[in-house]
Amino acid sequence: MPAPLVEVQGLRFRYPDGTQALDGIDFTLEAGESVALFGSNGSGKTTFAMHLNRLLSGEGIVRICGLPVVASNMEAIRSKVGMVFQDADSQLFMPTVLEDVAFGLLNCGIAPDEAASNALAALEAVGMAAARDRAPYHLSAGEKKRVALAGILSMSPEILVLDEPTTFLDPPAQRTLADLLRGLPQAKIVVTHNIRFALAVCQRAVFFERGKIAAHGRIEEIVARFDWDFAFQPSNLDR
Amino acid sequence: MRRALLDLPARRSGPMDGRDARAKLAALLVVLVVISTAHRALAATAAALALVLIAGCLWARVPVLAALRRAAVVLPFTLFFALACWVAGDTARAVALVVKSYLSCLAVWLVIATTPLPALLRALESFGAPRFLLMVAQFVYRYLFVITGEAARMVDAAEARGGSPGRAFRRLRFRAAAGALAVLFARSYARAAEVHRAMLARGFHGRLQNLESPHFRPADVMFAAIASLATVVARLAAERLT
Numbered sequence: 001m002p003a004p005l006v007e008v009q010g011l012r013f014r015y016p017d018g019t020q021a022l023d024g025i026d027f028t029l030e031a032g033e034s035v036a037l038f039g040s041n042g043s044g045k046t047t048f049a050m051h052l053n054r055l056l057s058g059e060g061i062v063r064i065c066g067l068p069v070v071a072s073n074m075e076a077i078r079s080k081v082g083m084v085f086q087d088a089d090s091q092l093f094m095p096t097v098l099e100d101v102a103f104g105l106l107n108c109g110i111a112p113d114e115a116a117s118n119a120l121a122a123l124e125a126v127g128m129a130a131a132r133d134r135a136p137y138h139l140s141a142g143e144k145k146r147v148a149l150a151g152i153l154s155m156s157p158e159i160l161v162l163d164e165p166t167t168f169l170d171p172p173a174q175r176t177l178a179d180l181l182r183g184l185p186q187a188k189i190v191v192t193h194n195i196r197f198a199l200a201v202c203q204r205a206v207f208f209e210r211g212k213i214a215a216h217g218r219i220e221e222i223v224a225r226f227d228w229d230f231a232f233q234p235s236n237l238d239r
Numbered sequence: 240m241r242r243a244l245l246d247l248p249a250r251r252s253g254p255m256d257g258r259d260a261r262a263k264l265a266a267l268l269v270v271l272v273v274i275s276t277a278h279r280a281l282a283a284t285a286a287a288l289a290l291v292l293i294a295g296c297l298w299a300r301v302p303v304l305a306a307l308r309r310a311a312v313v314l315p316f317t318l319f320f321a322l323a324c325w326v327a328g329d330t331a332r333a334v335a336l337v338v339k340s341y342l343s344c345l346a347v348w349l350v351i352a353t354t355p356l357p358a359l360l361r362a363l364e365s366f367g368a369p370r371f372l373l374m375v376a377q378f379v380y381r382y383l384f385v386i387t388g389e390a391a392r393m394v395d396a397a398e399a400r401g402g403s404p405g406r407a408f409r410r411l412r413f414r415a416a417a418g419a420l421a422v423l424f425a426r427s428y429a430r431a432a433e434v435h436r437a438m439l440a441r442g443f444h445g446r447l448q449n450l451e452s453p454h455f456r457p458a459d460v461m462f463a464a465i466a467s468l469a470t471v472v473a474r475l476a477a478e479r480l481t
Contacts, residue, residue, distance in 0.1 A: 078441070081440075108442055112448075116450055
Protein backbone atom coordinates (compact mmCIF):
# COMPACT_ATOMS: atom_id res chain seq x y z
CA MET A 1 0.00 0.00 0.00
CA PRO A 2 1.53 3.39 -1.00
CA ALA A 3 2.36 5.88 1.72
CA PRO A 4 -0.13 8.76 2.14
CA LEU A 5 0.84 11.94 0.30
CA VAL A 6 0.75 13.86 3.56
CA GLU A 7 1.23 12.27 6.95
CA VAL A 8 1.31 14.43 10.07
CA GLN A 9 1.61 13.09 13.61
CA GLY A 10 1.57 15.06 16.86
CA LEU A 11 2.52 18.37 15.24
CA ARG A 12 2.99 21.23 17.71
CA PHE A 13 4.11 24.77 17.02
CA ARG A 14 4.46 27.83 19.20
CA TYR A 15 5.11 31.31 17.77
CA PRO A 16 7.94 33.36 19.32
CA ASP A 17 5.34 35.52 21.15
CA GLY A 18 4.21 32.40 23.04
CA THR A 19 1.01 31.70 21.10
CA GLN A 20 0.45 27.94 20.86
CA ALA A 21 -0.71 27.80 17.22
CA LEU A 22 -0.71 24.02 16.76
CA ASP A 23 -1.25 21.60 19.60
CA GLY A 24 -0.93 17.97 18.54
CA ILE A 25 -2.20 17.75 14.96
CA ASP A 26 -2.70 14.34 13.32
CA PHE A 27 -3.62 14.44 9.64
CA THR A 28 -3.35 12.35 6.49
CA LEU A 29 -4.04 13.08 2.83
CA GLU A 30 -4.26 10.32 0.23
CA ALA A 31 -3.50 10.65 -3.49
CA GLY A 32 -6.27 12.40 -5.45
CA GLU A 33 -8.03 13.58 -2.30
CA SER A 34 -9.12 17.18 -1.70
CA VAL A 35 -9.63 18.42 1.84
CA ALA A 36 -11.00 21.74 3.08
CA LEU A 37 -9.57 23.20 6.28
CA PHE A 38 -12.22 25.12 8.23
CA GLY A 39 -11.96 26.99 11.49
CA SER A 40 -12.13 30.47 12.92
CA ASN A 41 -9.40 33.06 12.32
CA GLY A 42 -6.29 32.20 14.30
CA SER A 43 -7.29 28.55 14.79
CA GLY A 44 -4.05 27.33 13.15
CA LYS A 45 -5.08 26.46 9.57
CA THR A 46 -2.49 28.59 7.75
CA THR A 47 0.20 27.76 10.31
CA PHE A 48 -0.49 24.09 9.66
CA ALA A 49 -0.34 24.60 5.87
CA MET A 50 3.03 26.35 6.19
CA HIS A 51 4.48 23.26 7.89
CA LEU A 52 3.85 21.16 4.79
CA ASN A 53 6.80 22.66 2.92
CA ARG A 54 8.75 23.75 5.98
CA LEU A 55 8.05 27.45 5.78
CA LEU A 56 7.52 26.87 9.49
CA SER A 57 8.96 24.04 11.50
CA GLY A 58 7.49 22.67 14.73
CA GLU A 59 7.71 19.54 16.88
CA GLY A 60 6.25 16.28 15.59
CA ILE A 61 6.37 14.27 12.41
CA VAL A 62 5.52 15.61 8.95
CA ARG A 63 6.05 13.37 5.92
CA ILE A 64 5.37 14.27 2.29
CA CYS A 65 5.16 11.27 -0.08
CA GLY A 66 7.00 9.30 2.59
CA LEU A 67 9.83 11.85 2.86
CA PRO A 68 10.35 13.47 6.27
CA VAL A 69 10.07 17.26 6.05
CA VAL A 70 13.59 18.13 7.19
CA ALA A 71 16.19 20.58 5.91
CA SER A 72 18.05 17.96 3.87
CA ASN A 73 14.89 17.11 1.86
CA MET A 74 13.86 20.70 1.21
CA GLU A 75 14.35 20.75 -2.55
CA ALA A 76 12.35 17.56 -3.10
CA ILE A 77 9.62 18.62 -0.65
CA ARG A 78 9.14 22.05 -2.21
CA SER A 79 8.81 20.55 -5.68
CA LYS A 80 6.12 18.16 -4.37
CA VAL A 81 4.09 20.70 -2.37
CA GLY A 82 2.89 23.74 -4.29
CA MET A 83 1.56 26.53 -2.11
CA VAL A 84 -0.72 29.27 -3.41
CA PHE A 85 -0.73 32.16 -0.96
CA GLN A 86 -3.78 34.14 0.14
CA ASP A 87 -2.60 37.41 -1.40
CA ALA A 88 -1.32 36.81 -4.92
CA ASP A 89 0.65 40.08 -4.74
CA SER A 90 3.03 38.33 -2.33
CA GLN A 91 3.63 35.58 -4.82
CA LEU A 92 4.06 37.57 -8.04
CA PHE A 93 7.29 39.52 -7.97
CA MET A 94 8.99 39.06 -11.33
CA PRO A 95 8.77 41.72 -14.08
CA THR A 96 6.55 39.70 -16.42
CA VAL A 97 3.95 36.98 -15.99
CA LEU A 98 6.02 34.40 -17.92
CA GLU A 99 9.15 35.08 -15.86
CA ASP A 100 7.14 34.77 -12.67
CA VAL A 101 5.64 31.43 -13.65
CA ALA A 102 9.11 30.18 -14.65
CA PHE A 103 10.66 31.36 -11.34
CA GLY A 104 10.26 28.02 -9.52
CA LEU A 105 11.40 26.00 -12.54
CA LEU A 106 14.62 27.98 -12.87
CA ASN A 107 15.23 27.53 -9.14
CA CYS A 108 14.94 23.76 -9.67
CA GLY A 109 17.76 23.95 -12.21
CA ILE A 110 15.63 23.54 -15.35
CA ALA A 111 17.18 25.08 -18.50
CA PRO A 112 15.69 28.48 -19.51
CA ASP A 113 14.18 27.19 -22.80
CA GLU A 114 12.47 24.26 -21.13
CA ALA A 115 11.39 26.47 -18.22
CA ALA A 116 9.81 28.94 -20.66
CA SER A 117 7.88 26.24 -22.51
CA ASN A 118 6.70 24.60 -19.24
CA ALA A 119 5.69 28.00 -17.90
CA LEU A 120 3.73 28.75 -21.05
CA ALA A 121 1.97 25.37 -20.83
CA ALA A 122 0.99 26.16 -17.22
CA LEU A 123 -0.31 29.57 -18.30
CA GLU A 124 -2.36 27.90 -21.01
CA ALA A 125 -3.78 25.47 -18.44
CA VAL A 126 -5.13 28.39 -16.39
CA GLY A 127 -6.23 30.39 -19.44
CA MET A 128 -3.62 33.14 -19.03
CA ALA A 129 -1.24 32.50 -21.94
CA ALA A 130 -2.23 35.80 -23.58
CA ALA A 131 -0.88 37.68 -20.56
CA ARG A 132 2.62 36.14 -20.76
CA ASP A 133 4.40 39.47 -21.36
CA ARG A 134 2.26 41.63 -19.08
CA ALA A 135 3.46 42.97 -15.74
CA PRO A 136 1.81 40.98 -12.89
CA TYR A 137 0.76 44.15 -11.04
CA HIS A 138 -1.38 45.20 -14.01
CA LEU A 139 -3.62 42.13 -13.72
CA SER A 140 -6.99 41.91 -11.99
CA ALA A 141 -7.29 39.99 -8.71
CA GLY A 142 -8.73 36.94 -10.49
CA GLU A 143 -6.00 37.00 -13.13
CA LYS A 144 -3.30 37.34 -10.47
CA LYS A 145 -4.71 34.32 -8.66
CA ARG A 146 -4.65 32.27 -11.85
CA VAL A 147 -1.08 33.32 -12.62
CA ALA A 148 -0.04 32.44 -9.05
CA LEU A 149 -1.63 29.02 -9.55
CA ALA A 150 0.21 28.64 -12.88
CA GLY A 151 3.49 29.39 -11.08
CA ILE A 152 2.78 26.41 -8.84
CA LEU A 153 1.39 24.10 -11.54
CA SER A 154 4.44 24.66 -13.73
CA MET A 155 6.48 22.80 -11.11
CA SER A 156 4.16 19.75 -11.42
CA PRO A 157 3.59 19.35 -7.68
CA GLU A 158 1.79 16.33 -6.26
CA ILE A 159 -0.04 18.35 -3.63
CA LEU A 160 -1.61 21.78 -3.97
CA VAL A 161 -2.04 23.86 -0.82
CA LEU A 162 -4.32 26.85 -1.34
CA ASP A 163 -4.62 29.46 1.39
CA GLU A 164 -7.94 31.31 1.17
CA PRO A 165 -8.04 31.01 -2.64
CA THR A 166 -11.28 32.98 -3.03
CA THR A 167 -10.07 36.12 -1.25
CA PHE A 168 -10.51 39.22 -3.47
CA LEU A 169 -12.36 37.18 -6.13
CA ASP A 170 -15.85 38.03 -7.34
CA PRO A 171 -18.36 35.15 -7.65
CA PRO A 172 -17.73 34.45 -11.38
CA ALA A 173 -13.97 34.36 -10.75
CA GLN A 174 -14.55 32.01 -7.78
CA ARG A 175 -16.59 29.74 -10.04
CA THR A 176 -13.86 29.77 -12.72
CA LEU A 177 -11.22 28.93 -10.11
CA ALA A 178 -13.33 26.09 -8.68
CA ASP A 179 -13.83 24.63 -12.18
CA LEU A 180 -10.12 24.92 -12.83
CA LEU A 181 -9.15 23.22 -9.56
CA ARG A 182 -11.69 20.42 -10.04
CA GLY A 183 -10.02 19.57 -13.34
CA LEU A 184 -6.54 19.25 -11.80
CA PRO A 185 -5.36 15.75 -10.83
CA GLN A 186 -3.31 16.86 -7.80
CA ALA A 187 -4.40 16.26 -4.21
CA LYS A 188 -5.52 19.52 -2.63
CA ILE A 189 -5.60 21.14 0.78
CA VAL A 190 -7.82 24.21 0.70
CA VAL A 191 -7.79 26.64 3.63
CA THR A 192 -11.08 28.48 3.29
CA HIS A 193 -14.11 30.06 4.93
CA ASN A 194 -16.08 29.71 1.71
CA ILE A 195 -18.40 26.73 2.12
CA ARG A 196 -19.70 26.74 -1.45
CA PHE A 197 -16.19 26.80 -2.83
CA ALA A 198 -15.19 23.95 -0.51
CA LEU A 199 -18.21 21.92 -1.63
CA ALA A 200 -17.27 22.51 -5.27
CA VAL A 201 -13.63 21.47 -4.85
CA CYS A 202 -13.26 19.16 -1.83
CA GLN A 203 -14.64 15.80 -0.70
CA ARG A 204 -14.11 16.22 3.02
CA ALA A 205 -13.31 18.83 5.64
CA VAL A 206 -11.23 19.17 8.76
CA PHE A 207 -12.23 21.65 11.47
CA PHE A 208 -9.50 23.46 13.39
CA GLU A 209 -10.14 24.85 16.87
CA ARG A 210 -7.44 26.51 19.00
CA GLY A 211 -4.59 24.66 17.28
CA LYS A 212 -6.29 21.25 17.36
CA ILE A 213 -8.36 19.27 14.90
CA ALA A 214 -11.80 19.28 16.51
CA ALA A 215 -13.48 17.14 13.85
CA HIS A 216 -13.18 15.77 10.36
CA GLY A 217 -15.67 14.25 7.94
CA ARG A 218 -18.01 15.17 5.13
CA ILE A 219 -18.26 18.89 4.48
CA GLU A 220 -22.01 19.05 5.09
CA GLU A 221 -21.62 17.26 8.43
CA ILE A 222 -18.84 19.56 9.60
CA VAL A 223 -20.76 22.68 8.53
CA ALA A 224 -23.89 21.49 10.34
CA ARG A 225 -22.03 20.41 13.48
CA PHE A 226 -20.22 23.73 13.93
CA ASP A 227 -23.00 25.89 12.46
CA TRP A 228 -20.33 27.09 10.04
CA ASP A 229 -22.40 28.72 7.31
CA PHE A 230 -23.99 32.06 6.77
CA ALA A 231 -27.12 31.71 4.68
CA PHE A 232 -28.82 34.98 3.80
CA GLN A 233 -32.60 34.70 3.96
CA PRO A 234 -34.50 37.72 2.59
CA SER A 235 -37.36 36.81 4.94
CA ASN A 236 -35.02 37.57 7.88
CA LEU A 237 -35.29 41.26 7.00
CA ASP A 238 -38.93 41.32 8.15
CA ARG A 239 -38.00 40.27 11.64
CA MET B 240 -2.44 57.62 -11.67
CA ARG B 241 0.44 56.92 -9.29
CA ARG B 242 1.16 53.65 -11.05
CA ALA B 243 1.23 55.35 -14.46
CA LEU B 244 3.93 57.75 -13.28
CA LEU B 245 6.11 54.94 -11.97
CA ASP B 246 5.56 52.67 -14.91
CA LEU B 247 6.04 55.07 -17.83
CA PRO B 248 8.99 53.28 -19.52
CA ALA B 249 7.26 49.90 -19.41
CA ARG B 250 4.27 51.10 -21.47
CA ARG B 251 5.94 53.18 -24.21
CA SER B 252 7.03 52.06 -27.64
CA GLY B 253 9.53 54.03 -29.76
CA PRO B 254 12.54 53.32 -32.00
CA MET B 255 15.00 53.56 -29.09
CA ASP B 256 12.97 51.15 -26.91
CA GLY B 257 13.88 48.18 -29.08
CA ARG B 258 17.62 48.73 -28.77
CA ASP B 259 19.64 46.51 -26.44
CA ALA B 260 20.03 48.10 -23.02
CA ARG B 261 23.78 47.42 -23.10
CA ALA B 262 24.12 49.54 -26.26
CA LYS B 263 22.20 52.35 -24.56
CA LEU B 264 24.38 52.14 -21.45
CA ALA B 265 27.57 52.17 -23.52
CA ALA B 266 26.37 55.23 -25.46
CA LEU B 267 25.27 56.88 -22.20
CA LEU B 268 28.73 56.36 -20.74
CA VAL B 269 30.32 58.12 -23.74
CA VAL B 270 27.77 60.98 -23.53
CA LEU B 271 28.45 61.44 -19.80
CA VAL B 272 32.23 61.49 -20.36
CA VAL B 273 31.84 64.03 -23.20
CA ILE B 274 29.64 66.25 -21.04
CA SER B 275 31.73 66.02 -17.89
CA THR B 276 35.07 66.71 -19.61
CA ALA B 277 33.87 69.75 -21.62
CA HIS B 278 35.63 72.91 -20.47
CA ARG B 279 36.34 75.15 -23.49
CA ALA B 280 33.53 77.32 -24.92
CA LEU B 281 31.13 75.88 -22.38
CA ALA B 282 28.05 77.83 -23.47
CA ALA B 283 28.32 76.76 -27.14
CA THR B 284 29.26 73.18 -26.21
CA ALA B 285 26.36 72.92 -23.77
CA ALA B 286 23.96 74.28 -26.41
CA ALA B 287 25.25 71.79 -29.01
CA LEU B 288 24.99 68.84 -26.59
CA ALA B 289 21.52 69.96 -25.51
CA LEU B 290 20.46 69.99 -29.17
CA VAL B 291 21.80 66.44 -29.63
CA LEU B 292 19.90 65.23 -26.56
CA ILE B 293 16.69 66.98 -27.64
CA ALA B 294 17.07 65.44 -31.11
CA GLY B 295 17.49 62.09 -29.33
CA CYS B 296 14.27 62.68 -27.39
CA LEU B 297 12.39 63.56 -30.59
CA TRP B 298 13.72 60.47 -32.40
CA ALA B 299 12.90 58.23 -29.41
CA ARG B 300 9.41 59.81 -29.15
CA VAL B 301 10.04 60.86 -25.57
CA PRO B 302 8.03 64.04 -24.78
CA VAL B 303 10.70 66.79 -24.85
CA LEU B 304 9.11 69.18 -22.35
CA ALA B 305 8.51 66.38 -19.88
CA ALA B 306 12.13 65.24 -20.28
CA LEU B 307 13.44 68.78 -19.72
CA ARG B 308 11.26 69.08 -16.62
CA ARG B 309 12.35 65.68 -15.27
CA ALA B 310 16.02 66.50 -15.77
CA ALA B 311 15.57 69.52 -13.51
CA VAL B 312 15.21 67.12 -10.56
CA VAL B 313 19.00 67.29 -10.17
CA LEU B 314 19.07 71.09 -9.81
CA PRO B 315 18.26 71.39 -6.09
CA PHE B 316 21.34 69.27 -5.34
CA THR B 317 23.77 70.92 -7.76
CA LEU B 318 22.54 74.45 -7.07
CA PHE B 319 23.72 74.04 -3.50
CA PHE B 320 27.28 73.22 -4.61
CA ALA B 321 27.13 75.84 -7.40
CA LEU B 322 26.17 78.43 -4.78
CA ALA B 323 29.21 77.43 -2.71
CA CYS B 324 31.47 77.88 -5.79
CA TRP B 325 29.85 81.24 -6.60
CA VAL B 326 30.31 82.48 -3.02
CA ALA B 327 33.96 81.40 -3.25
CA GLY B 328 34.30 83.60 -6.37
CA ASP B 329 34.45 80.81 -8.97
CA THR B 330 31.48 81.76 -11.14
CA ALA B 331 32.60 79.73 -14.17
CA ARG B 332 32.76 76.56 -12.10
CA ALA B 333 29.34 77.27 -10.60
CA VAL B 334 27.78 77.61 -14.07
CA ALA B 335 29.61 74.52 -15.38
CA LEU B 336 28.37 72.48 -12.42
CA VAL B 337 24.74 73.37 -13.05
CA VAL B 338 24.89 72.96 -16.85
CA LYS B 339 26.80 69.67 -16.84
CA SER B 340 24.66 68.07 -14.16
CA TYR B 341 21.47 69.13 -15.95
CA LEU B 342 22.64 67.74 -19.32
CA SER B 343 23.86 64.52 -17.68
CA CYS B 344 20.49 64.07 -16.01
CA LEU B 345 18.73 64.67 -19.34
CA ALA B 346 20.84 61.94 -20.97
CA VAL B 347 20.15 59.52 -18.11
CA TRP B 348 16.42 60.26 -18.31
CA LEU B 349 16.42 59.55 -22.04
CA VAL B 350 17.82 56.07 -21.35
CA ILE B 351 15.51 55.42 -18.40
CA ALA B 352 12.44 56.54 -20.36
CA THR B 353 13.18 54.12 -23.19
CA THR B 354 14.34 51.08 -21.20
CA PRO B 355 12.25 48.88 -18.88
CA LEU B 356 13.99 48.62 -15.53
CA PRO B 357 14.51 44.82 -15.67
CA ALA B 358 16.39 45.19 -19.00
CA LEU B 359 18.44 48.03 -17.58
CA LEU B 360 19.35 45.95 -14.51
CA ARG B 361 20.36 43.00 -16.68
CA ALA B 362 22.56 45.29 -18.76
CA LEU B 363 24.18 46.63 -15.59
CA GLU B 364 24.77 43.06 -14.46
CA SER B 365 26.52 42.24 -17.73
CA PHE B 366 28.74 45.30 -17.10
CA GLY B 367 29.75 43.80 -13.75
CA ALA B 368 27.48 45.67 -11.33
CA PRO B 369 27.04 43.71 -8.04
CA ARG B 370 24.27 41.14 -8.49
CA PHE B 371 22.92 41.56 -4.96
CA LEU B 372 22.54 45.32 -5.42
CA LEU B 373 20.66 44.77 -8.68
CA MET B 374 18.37 42.21 -7.06
CA VAL B 375 17.52 44.69 -4.33
CA ALA B 376 16.84 47.36 -7.00
CA GLN B 377 14.50 44.97 -8.82
CA PHE B 378 12.52 44.27 -5.67
CA VAL B 379 12.39 47.93 -4.71
CA TYR B 380 10.96 48.70 -8.15
CA ARG B 381 8.43 45.85 -7.97
CA TYR B 382 7.23 46.73 -4.49
CA LEU B 383 7.03 50.44 -5.10
CA PHE B 384 3.70 49.59 -6.72
CA VAL B 385 2.56 47.61 -3.69
CA ILE B 386 3.74 50.29 -1.25
CA THR B 387 2.20 53.15 -3.24
CA GLY B 388 -1.01 51.11 -3.36
CA GLU B 389 -0.91 50.65 0.44
CA ALA B 390 -0.13 54.35 0.89
CA ALA B 391 -2.98 55.38 -1.42
CA ARG B 392 -5.43 53.19 0.53
CA MET B 393 -4.22 54.67 3.82
CA VAL B 394 -4.59 58.23 2.50
CA ASP B 395 -8.11 57.48 1.23
CA ALA B 396 -9.05 55.93 4.60
CA ALA B 397 -7.62 58.93 6.47
CA GLU B 398 -9.42 61.43 4.24
CA ALA B 399 -12.66 59.51 4.52
CA ARG B 400 -12.58 60.12 8.28
CA GLY B 401 -10.87 63.47 8.27
CA GLY B 402 -13.44 66.10 7.29
CA SER B 403 -13.15 68.55 4.42
CA PRO B 404 -9.88 69.84 2.95
CA GLY B 405 -8.65 73.12 4.36
CA ARG B 406 -5.69 74.63 6.18
CA ALA B 407 -6.58 73.02 9.52
CA PHE B 408 -7.19 69.73 7.79
CA ARG B 409 -3.84 69.94 6.00
CA ARG B 410 -2.09 70.50 9.34
CA LEU B 411 -3.88 67.50 10.81
CA ARG B 412 -3.05 65.47 7.75
CA PHE B 413 0.61 66.32 8.10
CA ARG B 414 0.58 65.10 11.69
CA ALA B 415 -1.31 61.96 10.73
CA ALA B 416 1.14 61.34 7.89
CA ALA B 417 4.01 60.91 10.35
CA GLY B 418 2.12 58.16 12.16
CA ALA B 419 0.92 56.68 8.89
CA LEU B 420 4.49 56.44 7.66
CA ALA B 421 5.36 54.20 10.59
CA VAL B 422 2.33 52.02 9.83
CA LEU B 423 3.34 51.92 6.17
CA PHE B 424 6.81 50.70 7.12
CA ALA B 425 5.31 48.03 9.39
CA ARG B 426 2.95 46.88 6.62
CA SER B 427 5.80 46.85 4.11
CA TYR B 428 7.88 44.75 6.50
CA ALA B 429 5.04 42.24 6.89
CA ARG B 430 4.65 42.17 3.11
CA ALA B 431 8.38 41.55 2.66
CA ALA B 432 8.22 38.58 5.05
CA GLU B 433 5.31 37.14 3.06
CA VAL B 434 7.12 37.62 -0.23
CA HIS B 435 10.19 35.87 1.17
CA ARG B 436 8.06 32.90 2.28
CA ALA B 437 6.47 32.72 -1.19
CA MET B 438 9.93 32.72 -2.78
CA LEU B 439 11.20 29.97 -0.46
CA ALA B 440 8.09 27.91 -1.23
CA ARG B 441 9.16 27.90 -4.90
CA GLY B 442 12.70 26.77 -4.19
CA PHE B 443 14.48 30.17 -4.03
CA HIS B 444 18.02 29.79 -2.75
CA GLY B 445 19.39 33.33 -2.92
CA ARG B 446 19.89 33.94 -6.62
CA LEU B 447 17.37 35.28 -9.16
CA GLN B 448 17.68 33.47 -12.48
CA ASN B 449 16.90 35.07 -15.84
CA LEU B 450 14.62 33.41 -18.35
CA GLU B 451 16.10 35.03 -21.45
CA SER B 452 19.49 36.42 -22.30
CA PRO B 453 19.29 39.51 -24.55
CA HIS B 454 20.87 39.43 -28.03
CA PHE B 455 23.23 42.16 -29.18
CA ARG B 456 22.39 42.87 -32.84
CA PRO B 457 24.27 44.89 -35.51
CA ALA B 458 21.60 47.58 -35.18
CA ASP B 459 22.55 47.95 -31.51
CA VAL B 460 26.22 48.44 -32.41
CA MET B 461 25.16 51.01 -35.02
CA PHE B 462 22.98 52.82 -32.47
CA ALA B 463 25.77 52.98 -29.85
CA ALA B 464 28.27 54.20 -32.48
CA ILE B 465 25.97 56.89 -33.92
CA ALA B 466 24.85 58.18 -30.50
CA SER B 467 28.46 58.37 -29.26
CA LEU B 468 29.74 59.94 -32.47
CA ALA B 469 26.96 62.55 -32.56
CA THR B 470 27.88 63.72 -29.07
CA VAL B 471 31.64 63.85 -29.79
CA VAL B 472 31.12 65.67 -33.11
CA ALA B 473 28.72 68.17 -31.51
CA ARG B 474 31.28 69.03 -28.85
CA LEU B 475 34.23 69.27 -31.27
CA ALA B 476 32.22 71.44 -33.68
CA ALA B 477 31.12 73.80 -30.89
CA GLU B 478 34.71 74.11 -29.63
CA ARG B 479 36.10 74.73 -33.14
CA LEU B 480 33.50 77.34 -34.09
CA THR B 481 34.02 79.50 -31.01
